[in-house]
Amino acid sequence: MGPANSIEPMKLRPSSFLILGMLRLGVSSGYAIKKATDITTRFFWPTSLAAVYPELAKLDRSGLVKRRDDPHGGRSRSAYEMTRQGRAALVKWLRSPHEVPLQFRDEGVLKLYFADALSQRDQQALVRRLRSRARDTEAQLRAEILPLAEALAGDGPQYPAIVARLGADTYAFVQEWLARLEKELDT
Amino acid sequence: MGPANSIEPMKLRPSSFLILGMLRLGVSSGYAIKKATDITTRFFWPTSLAAVYPELAKLDRSGLVKRRDDPHGGRSRSAYEMTRQGRAALVKWLRSPHEVPLQFRDEGVLKLYFADALSQRDQQALVRRLRSRARDTEAQLRAEILPLAEALAGDGPQYPAIVARLGADTYAFVQEWLARLEKELDT
DNA sequence: CTGTTCATGTAAGAAGTTACATGATTTG
DNA sequence: CAAATCATGTAACTTCTTACATGAACAG
Numbered sequence: 549m550g551p552a553n554s555i556e557p558m559k560l561r562p563s564s565f566l567i568l569g570m571l572r573l574g575v576s577s578g579y580a581i582k583k584a585t586d587i588t589t590r591f592f593w594p595t596s597l598a599a600v601y602p603e604l605a606k607l608d609r610s611g612l613v614k615r616r617d618d619p620h621g622g623r624s625r626s627a628y629e630m631t632r633q634g635r636a637a638l639v640k641w642l643r644s645p646h647e648v649p650l651q652f653r654d655e656g657v658l659k660l661y662f663a664d665a666l667s668q669r670d671q672q673a674l675v676r677r678l679r680s681r682a683r684d685t686e687a688q689l690r691a692e693i694l695p696l697a698e699a700l701a702g703d704g705p706q707y708p709a710i711v712a713r714l715g716a717d718t719y720a721f722v723q724e725w726l727a728r729l730e731k732e733l734d735t
Numbered sequence: 736m737g738p739a740n741s742i743e744p745m746k747l748r749p750s751s752f753l754i755l756g757m758l759r760l761g762v763s764s765g766y767a768i769k770k771a772t773d774i775t776t777r778f779f780w781p782t783s784l785a786a787v788y789p790e791l792a793k794l795d796r797s798g799l800v801k802r803r804d805d806p807h808g809g810r811s812r813s814a815y816e817m818t819r820q821g822r823a824a825l826v827k828w829l830r831s832p833h834e835v836p837l838q839f840r841d842e843g844v845l846k847l848y849f850a851d852a853l854s855q856r857d858q859q860a861l862v863r864r865l866r867s868r869a870r871d872t873e874a875q876l877r878a879e880i881l882p883l884a885e886a887l888a889g890d891g892p893q894y895p896a897i898v899a900r901l902g903a904d905t906y907a908f909v910q911e912w913l914a915r916l917e918k919e920l921d922t
Numbered sequence: 923c924t925g926t927t928c929a930t931g932t933a934a935g936a937a938g939t940t941a942c943a944t945g946a947t948t949t950g
Numbered sequence: 951c952a953a954a955t956c957a958t959g960t961a962a963c964t965t966c967t968t969a970c971a972t973g974a975a976c977a978g
Contacts (some may be wrong), residue, residue, distance in 0.1 A: 560967065561939080569849035578955050592844040597865075599938060601959055623946045627906045635852075642846050642853050642861060647868045650778070652839030652907075655749045657779040657898060659829055662756035664892040665822075666829050674829060681834045705851040711844060714912055719837075721908045725901055750965085766929050783967060788931055810974045811930065 558610040560637060566593055567603055568638045578604050578626040584657060587696060588708060591685070591715055601686060604628055612637055636670035641646060656681060672733045686719035753780055754790055755817060755825045758800060760892060761812040762773060765791050775880060775895060778902055793877045794893035799824055808859055810828070841867060859920045873906035 558564075566589065570581045578600045585595050604626075607613040612634035618627035630638070656678050663671050689712050697708035745751075753776065757768045772782050790814075793798040799821035805814035817825070843865050852856050876899050878897045884896035 562845055566845060569845075569852070572849065572852055577957075578959090583956095584902075588847065590841060591847060593846075594838055594840070594938095595924080596938080596939060597958080598960080604961095612922045617742055620956080621947065623957065638849070639852055642849060643857055643902050645864065646848075648780050648842050648870060650872050651781055651782070651840060652779060653781070654839060654840060655835050656736055657758075658753060658776065659834075660901075661776060661779075661894055662752070662759065662825070662829060663767065663894045665756070665759055665826055677832070677834050681837055685837050706918050707806065707848055707850045710916065711841060711848045714844075714847075714887055714909070714916075717912060718905065722901070722905060725904060729901075730899065748965085764929075765931090772929095773944065783932080785968080786966060792931095807928080808975065830930095859940080 555611045556606075558606050560641065562593065562610075563595060563599060563603055564607060564612075565638060565641050566595060566613065567600065567607060571628055571630050572635070572638060573708075574699075576629070577625055578628075579625075581677040584629065584688055587683060588712075590691070591693075592711075606635070662733070668733065672730060675683045675726055675730045676731065679723055679730065682719045686716050686723060689716040689719065742798045743793075743796045746792050747799075747828065748782065749792055750782060750786060751799075752793060752825060752828050753782060754787065754794060755821055756801065756875075758815055758817045759825060760887075761824070761896075763816070764805070765815075766812075774883060778876070778880075779898075793880055794821070855920065859917060862913055862917045862920065866910055866917065869906045869910040869913065873910060875902050876903040877907070 566585065570584055573584075575581050575584045578597070582595065582597050582600050583603075585593070591597075604615075605611065608615045608628070611629045611631055613629050614631055615626050618625045640675060659674060660678060663674055666674065677679065694709060694712040697712045701709045753772065754768060755811070760771075762768050762771045765784070767783050768791075769782065770788050776782075789801065791802075795802045795815070798818055800815045801818055802813050804813050805812045807840055846861060847865060850861055853861065880904065881896060881899040884899045887897045
């Protein structure tokens with residue numbers, strides 16, 4: 549093997565595993581991966597085309613995926629498949645024993661944290677906005693995402709639907725919590 | 736007024752409001768702001784010294800805060816105060832009617848999404864790790880953060896404690912949800 | 923008198939986003 | 951046949967992080 553087949557080592561980050569995972573679910577082109585994330589992982593791991601394409605190229609150069617031409621009519625397209633090493637890397641990540649500490653970044657909660665600066669009326673309005681945001685998120689998960697995930701779940705992957713349910717149930721919980729807070733602010 | 740007092744306009748982002756909000760809570764130096772975020776907003780808006788100092792300087796140049804010397808012995812220190820414009824900007828942000836859509840980024844949920852690639856045993860182990868992460872987060876919020884927030888809450892700010900309770904209750908919910916899932920995986 | 927905390931700041935780099943650029947195909 | 955979608959990629963920029971650099975004060 550010449551240098552054309554040489555393998556460049558790379559550091560795998562969560563975005564790399566997002567792509568490996570999508571390939572494992574049978575999504576094969578960069579464009580299709582972005583589409584899939586828009587309707588599924590968007591709520592807990594959004595991404596963009598400008599992140600997907602270079603990442604696929606890097607995974608290809610490090611031998612974790614293999615690209616082939618897959619034109620559709622006169623329109624060129626690349627199809628990617630995981631290699632044995634790619635599958636091994638995905639499973640190794642999924643099995644790695646220490647989870648990174650949970651830390652999400654949310655402007656809404658930051659606002660709530662500083663809500664003492666507002667009048668009672670405005671405090672209530674803020675809580676109402678946060679509550680309807682949680683309600684909207686839950687509604688989207690139940691109406692759009694969960695049905696798609698459940699359609700896969702016959703003999704296929706179960707976890708997309710499980711994650712959608714976890715999300716929907718959690719946002720329902722938050723919504724009720726904020727509704728109680730809103731009521732308390734009345735008194 | 737000469738150019739020395741000229742005001743540079745700046746775009747305010749959530750990290751700017753984090754600082755304005757902390758100043759409003761009475762935290763006055765850059766170092767102290769970072770300390771405060773480490774024990775409070777860390778779970779929903781982490782930050783670093785290298786983000787805080789330049790942001791304070793920018794807020795000063797745009798007239799939203801005012802710096803003064805506040806040395807402690809032979810050790811120099813800057814104390815910052817909000818200006819009228821700074822207070823107005825904070826309140827305007829808190830009152831702004833459209834909340835940005837909720838999207839958090841979490842590697843743990845991403846793993847769960849792809850958990851079909853694992854054996855039953857490994858699936859269960861992953862769920863257990865995620866559950867204990869939620870339990871640890873809840874425990875930290877209840878044991879370390881909530882007491883500090885409640886200490887403020889006499890006649891001072893109420894919302895730090897409210898946010899800590901919302902977080903702790905939500906992670907308790909997630910924990911129970913994952914415990915049920917773990918049990919289902921037994922059968 | 924040593925290690926930790928207080929205190930401020932910069933430099934370099936990582937990670938991801940929006941906007942730009944291009945062109946084929948499909949749908950109404 | 952026009953608009954939307956499929957498809958790939960780059961450039962410029964934003965935001966944030968870790969590491970570096972420096973030094974005073976305090977605690978055991």
